[in-house]
Amino acid sequence: MTATCGEPVHKLQLIRAGGLLDAAGTVASPGVVLVEFGRVITAGSPESVGEVADAKIIDHTSDLLMPGxxxxxxxxxxxxxxxxxxxxxxxxxxxxxxxxxxxxxxxxxxxxxxxxxxxxxxxxxxxxxxxxxxxxxxxxxxxxxxxxxxxxxxxxxxxxxxxxxxxxxxxxxxxxxxxxxxxxxxxxxxxxxxxxxxxxxxxxxxxxxxxxxxxxxxxxxxxxxxxxxxxxxxxxxxxxxxxxxxxxxxxxxxxxxxxxxxxxxxxxxxxxxxxxxxxxxxxxxxxxxxxxxxxxxxxxxxxxxxxxxxxxxxxxxxxxxxxxxxxxxxxxxxxxxxxxxxxxxxxxxxxxxxxxxxxxxxxxxxDPMILLDMATIAGADALAIPRCAVSLGPSVAGLMAVRASGTTPERMLADALTHNEPPSWVISPIILSATHTAY
Ligand SMILES: [Zn+2]
CATH class of the missing domain: 3.20.20.140 (Metal-dependent hydrolases)
Structure with missing residues (x-):
């Protein structure tokens, strides 16, 4: 697809991540996230998502991707x-x-x-x-x-x-x-x-x-x-x-x-x-x-x-x-x-x-996984926010990246907790808030 100004418009993005992790059961290393018009379509292992034609590839292979x-x-x-x-x-x-x-x-x-x-x-x-x-x-x-x-x-x-x-x-x-x-x-x-x-x-x-x-x-x-x-x-x-x-x-x-x-x-x-x-x-x-x-x-x-x-x-x-x-x-x-x-x-x-x-x-x-639960699922429960807002899926309220290395997503999270670098947004809540549904 090409816009009239000549710049390519990528309806689909395929984000390649070093790892994916949430407290709802998504665990993949490496992982990929398929995004359409700024919203997550699916997230998981490369095999589970498969090949996607015409998708722009975005590299986050040095990062662990997590929900906000x-x-x-x-x-x-x-x-x-x-x-x-x-x-x-x-x-x-x-x-x-x-x-x-x-x-x-x-x-x-x-x-x-x-x-x-x-x-x-x-x-x-x-x-x-x-x-x-x-x-x-x-x-x-x-x-x-x-x-x-x-x-x-x-x-x-x-x-x-x-x-x-x-x-x-x-x-x-x-x-x-x-x-x-x-x-x-x-x-x-x-x-x-x-x-x-x-x-x-x-x-x-x-x-x-x-x-x-x-x-x-x-x-x-x-x-x-x-x-x-x-x-x-x-x-x-x-x-x-x-x-x-x-x-x-x-x-x-x-x-x-x-x-x-x-x-x-x-x-x-x-x-x-x-x-x-x-x-x-x-x-x-x-x-x-x-x-x-x-x-x-x-x-x-x-x-x-x-x-x-x-x-x-x-x-x-x-x-x-x-x-x-x-x-x-x-x-x-x-x-x-x-x-x-x-x-x-x-x-x-x-x-x-x-x-x-x-x-x-x-x-x-x-345990880093207990901490991730406290920082996402338990927090959502405490504020009566649906868990899907803090789970890697179509209703996630924001997708963030932290620099991390390790052989598994859990080890990557542990590594991210040893340094003090700020996280960065892969998909900002500013983009997602415009379309989120009421709860
Ligand atoms: Zn206070």
Missing amino acids: LVNAHCHLDLSGPGPWPPAGDDYRAWVGRVRTLRAAASEEDTRHAVRRGIQLSLAGGTTCIGDIAGQPPAASIEELRLSPLRGTAFVEYFGIGSGQRRAVEAMYSQLAAWPVDASGIRVGVSPHAPYSCGPDVYAAAAATGRQLSTHLAETRLEAEFLKRGVGPLRDMLEHDIGVWNDEIQIPWGDDSSDQRVRESQSPLTAVLNSMHGAAVLCAHMNYMNPADMDPELMANIRLVYCPRASASFGHAPPEIEVHPWRALRDAGATVCLGTDSLLCLDTPNRISVLDEMRLLYRRDGL
């Missing part, structure tokens, strides 16, 4: 040029500095930060995202909906004691203005954390029927505060932020009208019980003891483990012996990966769970 990745927890509105304070051991002081900088940001500053966060996410091979939209949420939601990313913008709320009423009123009025939307970026709800939101805020969030997210068991201070109402988090709420009031009930949930919340074995299970069995995406869970938890709750937990964020704040080896993600996964929780904000990361030019995989492979020696 899922980052299930991030704060893209903290992706501005800064200067931002680096994460550190003093959580109270860090929150104070971030609050001050956020308060000084205009809406245009926030939109610029979210746009930059989207570009850094795309530079990291991300196709699907769970983003926390700070208040007011319009900048995050609108910028994400203009982007090729898919997933959920979780609108964040704060409210304890008497402050719960205002939070719940804001939640219902704002969500009325932001329908769920069945494609692209959906709008969910995120009560920030149990020390900054009371049981009424969590229950109201669950009653919306939207996708739910929260920060849970991020610090040791949290459990202490929820039991006794003391410590640096109390000081932060009372003196730094000024939201302490007489209606706050500690232990958490002790005054709840819900029997399950009152009788919960621990404050952290009370938080989960306050959502009445709804599935919830829980970021961090660095200090959750699976033995404390009702087995029924496990099926509702979608844990987003953010290893670099945990390490940045001192919640990783050697400070804590082991993160409980394995025990939660074995008990039935879905466990996926997130980055948290750019402030926690050592990669200023990209936001990517590929680098979370690298940390867990190098530091903890995890």
Whole structure:
């Protein structure tokens, strides 16, 4: 086929790859991907795809090709040029500095930060995202909906004691203005954390029927505060932020009208019980003891483990012996990966769970295939995105390449986790987002 300008137009492309790998069962080395007008037709071994006449040959024989990745927890509105304070051991002081900088940001500053966060996410091979939209949420939601990313913008709320009423009123009025939307970026709800939101805020969030997210068991201070109402988090709420009031009930949930919340074995299970069995995406869970938890709750937990964020704040080896993600996964929780904000990361030019995989492979020696599952299939499950969006097939949301060598696709993935090179797009989500179907 020849275009009128004389340039050849290649309807078909045959991509020759060193290897193909996804977490849904595609394993081929070497591999080929047949593409028609920018969309994947089929992917597999050269024998399974066969010869294709008139196809333009594209060489990726030094690369491993994989589906784009899922980052299930991030704060893209903290992706501005800064200067931002680096994460550190003093959580109270860090929150104070971030609050001050956020308060000084205009809406245009926030939109610029979210746009930059989207570009850094795309530079990291991300196709699907769970983003926390700070208040007011319009900048995050609108910028994400203009982007090729898919997933959920979780609108964040704060409210304890008497402050719960205002939070719940804001939640219902704002969500009325932001329908769920069945494609692209959906709008969910995120009560920030149990020390900054009371049981009424969590229950109201669950009653919306939207996708739910929260920060849970991020610090040791949290459990202490929820039991006794003391410590640096109390000081932060009372003196730094000024939201302490007489209606706050500690232990958490002790005054709840819900029997399950009152009788919960621990404050952290009370938080989960306050959502009445709804599935919830829980970021961090660095200090959750699976033995404390009702087995029924496990099926509702979608844990987003953010290893670099945990390490940045001192919640990783050697400070804590082991993160409980394995025990939660074995008990039935879905466990996926997130980055948290750019402030926690050592990669200023990209936001990517590929680098979370690298940390867990190098530091903890995890099986690369478990990591690929966490970065794709589990992330899609956690965000209620169809698995076909992260599987090598016609509905894949993006096809990326990483430089890798090895005799099998699994060994190539292990090799890609030993270096720090960024991934590149073979088929960008910018091309595929124009034609993807609603879910
Ligand atoms: Zn977070």
